[in-house]
Amino acid sequence: MKRHAAVVAVAAAALATAVVSAQQPRFTSHATAVVVEVGVFKDGRPVTDLGPQQFELRDNGVLQRLETASIERVPLDLTVLVDQSYSIAAWVPTALKQVVPEIALRKDVRLELLGFDAGVRQITVDDLSMPRAGRTTALLDAVTGALLRAPTPGQRPILIVVTDGFDMVTIIPEPIRAAAVRRSDWSVHLIVVEGNRRKSPFEHRDPAAFDYGKALRTLATESAGWAIGAYDDNELRKAIDRIVVDASGRYVLRYIPTGVESGGWHDLSVRVKKEGTFTIRARRGYWGTPAKLP
Amino acid sequence: MRFLLSLRFLVAVAVLASTLPVCSGDSLAAPAPRNQSLPPEAVSAYAAGEYDRSLDLVREWLAAQTEIDWREIRKHSRESTRHWPVPLASAFALELMTLTPPGQAPLVDWIEDFCERLRRQTVPSEFERAWLHASVALLERPRLDRPLAESSQSLAKHLDHGLRRFEDDPLLVMAGVRHAERNSYSGWKTVAEPRRAIRDIDLPGMVIRVGGNRHFLSALHDTREAAERAARIPPIRTEARAREAHTLVVLRRPSDALKLLAGADTNPTHDLRERRARYVTLILRAHVLGLEARFPEAGRDYALALALFPRAQSAAFPLAALLRASGRTGDADALVREVISKEPAADPWHEYFAGDYPLLARSISLMRERLP
Numbered sequence: 073m074k075r076h077a078a079v080v081a082v083a084a085a086a087l088a089t090a091v092v093s094a095q096q097p098r099f100t101s102h103a104t105a106v107v108v109e110v111g112v113f114k115d116g117r118p119v120t121d122l123g124p125q126q127f128e129l130r131d132n133g134v135l136q137r138l139e140t141a142s143i144e145r146v147p148l149d150l151t152v153l154v155d156q157s158y159s160i161a162a163w164v165p166t167a168l169k170q171v172v173p174e175i176a177l178r179k180d181v182r183l184e185l186l187g188f189d190a191g192v193r194q195i196t197v198d199d200l201s202m203p204r205a206g207r208t209t210a211l212l213d214a215v216t217g218a219l220l221r222a223p224t225p226g227q228r229p230i231l232i233v234v235t236d237g238f239d240m241v242t243i244i245p246e247p248i249r250a251a252a253v254r255r256s257d258w259s260v261h262l263i264v265v266e267g268n269r270r271k272s273p274f275e276h277r278d279p280a281a282f283d284y285g286k287a288l289r290t291l292a293t294e295s296a297g298w299a300i301g302a303y304d305d306n307e308l309r310k311a312i313d314r315i316v317v318d319a320s321g322r323y324v325l326r327y328i329p330t331g332v333e334s335g336g337w338h339d340l341s342v343r344v345k346k347e348g349t350f351t352i353r354a355r356r357g358y359w360g361t362p363a364k365l366p
Numbered sequence: 367m368r369f370l371l372s373l374r375f376l377v378a379v380a381v382l383a384s385t386l387p388v389c390s391g392d393s394l395a396a397p398a399p400r401n402q403s404l405p406p407e408a409v410s411a412y413a414a415g416e417y418d419r420s421l422d423l424v425r426e427w428l429a430a431q432t433e434i435d436w437r438e439i440r441k442h443s444r445e446s447t448r449h450w451p452v453p454l455a456s457a458f459a460l461e462l463m464t465l466t467p468p469g470q471a472p473l474v475d476w477i478e479d480f481c482e483r484l485r486r487q488t489v490p491s492e493f494e495r496a497w498l499h500a501s502v503a504l505l506e507r508p509r510l511d512r513p514l515a516e517s518s519q520s521l522a523k524h525l526d527h528g529l530r531r532f533e534d535d536p537l538l539v540m541a542g543v544r545h546a547e548r549n550s551y552s553g554w555k556t557v558a559e560p561r562r563a564i565r566d567i568d569l570p571g572m573v574i575r576v577g578g579n580r581h582f583l584s585a586l587h588d589t590r591e592a593a594e595r596a597a598r599i600p601p602i603r604t605e606a607r608a609r610e611a612h613t614l615v616v617l618r619r620p621s622d623a624l625k626l627l628a629g630a631d632t633n634p635t636h637d638l639r640e641r642r643a644r645y646v647t648l649i650l651r652a653h654v655l656g657l658e659a660r661f662p663e664a665g666r667d668y669a670l671a672l673a674l675f676p677r678a679q680s681a682a683f684p685l686a687a688l689l690r691a692s693g694r695t696g697d698a699d700a701l702v703r704e705v706i707s708k709e710p711a712a713d714p715w716h717e718y719f720a721g722d723y724p725l726l727a728r729s730i731s732l733m734r735e736r737l738p
Contacts, residue, residue: 186706190679190710190713190716191679191706191710191711191713191716192679192705192706192710193706193708193709193710194706194707208508208716208717208719210679210680210716213679213680213683216683216684216687217679217682217683217686217702217705217706220683220686220687220690220698220699220701220702221699221702221703222695222696222698222699240719241680241715241716241718241719243649243653243680243684243715244653244656244680244683244684244687245652245653245654245655245656245657245664245684246656246657247656247657247659247661248656248661248664248684248687248688248691249684249687251661251687251688251690251691252686252687252688252690252691252698255690255691256690
């Protein structure tokens with residue numbers, strides 16, 4: 073609590089300057105090198121046979137020369153953030169309480185479970201069997217809070233959010249949320265569930281409803297994650313498996329930026345120079361140093 | 367977005383209501399169990415002024431029942447308290463109603479019944495005032511069992527009676543503002559096809575397509591006027607201004623909202639109601655400042671809000687976000703982990719749409735003190 077009080081006490085003064093220092097822990101692992109993790113898929117399956125010459129990476133529109141590009145398997149720092157609000161609690165735990173303990177047994181995964189309705193709390197596997205049925209939900213605030221935790225060094229931070237998408241009392245202003253999210257190392261994966269097969273607002277399930285979930289989908293796509301609809305236990309299991317398998321073996325591209333200013337936001341684009349249609353999951357950018365709040 | 371908060375809340379509750387089995391006051395009575403008489407010792411304990419013990423006994427008894435029929439409980443408790451003075455019977459009935467299942471309606475007609483009995487007394491008493499405050503708080507309990515319009519109508523009727531007895535009573539006036547606020551979203555109260563309605567209410571940062579709903583806009587203006595009038599009454603000024611500001615944000619007038627909140631008193635206070643209102647003021651002000659990219663000022667407001675309610679996540683998370691954006695990753699991490707490591711603490715913003723319900727225990731306590 074002392075630590076908490078201290079943080080709050082100095083926050084206002086520190087924020088008065090609002091000048092941002094370098095924040096790109098997973099992007100610049102060395103002095104000037106930038107590291108970008110990339111998932112490549114074709115027909116829904118991971119593509120694993122690409123080399124540096126088959127990637128095209130642009131930093132603020134400027135083509136970069138890749139030092140290395142290889143699949144690196146690193147342990148996962150996996151957080152599952154579970155919606156425990158009334159609208160969802162009756163269904164989700166049934167599926168999760170089967171899947172989560174299996175993940176917890178994996179040696180290459182450090183698992184943390186969080187539950188949320190209006191507020192976020194740490195929970196255990198046992199808590200999944202006891203739905204809380206909270207009566208208000210702050211979905212985007214909960215996701216933002218989870219993203220603000222510092223990930224475990226040396227592990228790949230993955231945040232899976234299981235929710236029905238209802239949000240009632242989110243209050244963090246968009247510019248503040250965006251500023252934090254863009255600096256976060258977590259890759260956000262959304263699994264949107266509904267027990268009764270009503271249309272999901274996400275992705276392939278209901279393209280006409282894209283607008284509704286745009287803010288959430290943006291969180292996922294900007295952080296190289298997925299937004300997946302899951303309608304039953306089986307689909308939920310498949311979605312989690314897909315995310316874990318994908319996250320366990322991603323390409324790691326390294327390059328030393330050339331022809332771009334070091335500070336500010338850097339837009340990243342990654343393309344595969346090979347015939348065929350590929351789906352690419354990579355961050356949309358990173359913050360260079362020094363930078364200011366947007 | 368911003369405001370959507372309220373919209374999303376209301377629509378979501380309506381959606382939830384539509385997905386739940388119908389559970390109105392009448393249907394609470396569905397299968398009639400044989401014996402729903404309260405334990406006599408619970409009844410006598412209340413009459414003897416052992417209120418907590420009485421309620422504990424009722425709770426124990428409820429937990430042991432396989433079926434609970436609140437209509438039957440009402441009937442039997444009315445029998446048991448038939449010879450009690452009206453204030454005591456009213457207080458006992460109200461306290462029993464606080465034990466109805468969370469998310470479901472208390473028995474509104476039970477409240478109205480006692481409200482009417484109290485009104486028969488020619489001179490309004492301070493007990494009646496306190497009883498009204500407690501019953502309003504109970505009626506503001508978030509519900510999942512009925513459309514909001516119905517819930518709001520019950521409250522309106524109750525407030526109408528209350529204000530006739532206690533003209534300009536600050537708490538009843540404030541409840542009236544909250545009622546107007548809820549009513550401003552009546553276009554969204556009944557949702558036949560939840561997703562279709564929800565789709566039009568985008569998430570934060572997105573465009574809201576409610577501008578064409580004339581009733582919605584006109585009702586928001588009514589809410590604003592009601593809040594403006596209430597702000598002239600000192601004890602409720604802070605909450606009235608905060609709710610007016612919220613309405614201005616909904617009306618896409620954040621600059622006006624900011625002006626309204628600019629000089630607000632945000633100092634710590636021991637008065638819980640006022641402290642909650644000041645917290646909401648700070649959160650709304652920080653929200654608008656954040657939208658205008660005035661981050662240092664927003665950060666200061668979040669820190670002040672945390673001073674009022676330590677560990678409240680609606681202030682802690684955005685403050686941590688600002689710390690993170692300023693490069694203070696460790697501090698942001700520490701702050702977030704601190705507030706999520708335990709059960710979420712009291713957060714007046716998360717309870718913004720629950721009105722006075724979070725203060726129900728305090729209202730009940732005051733009501734007990736004023737029992738003649």
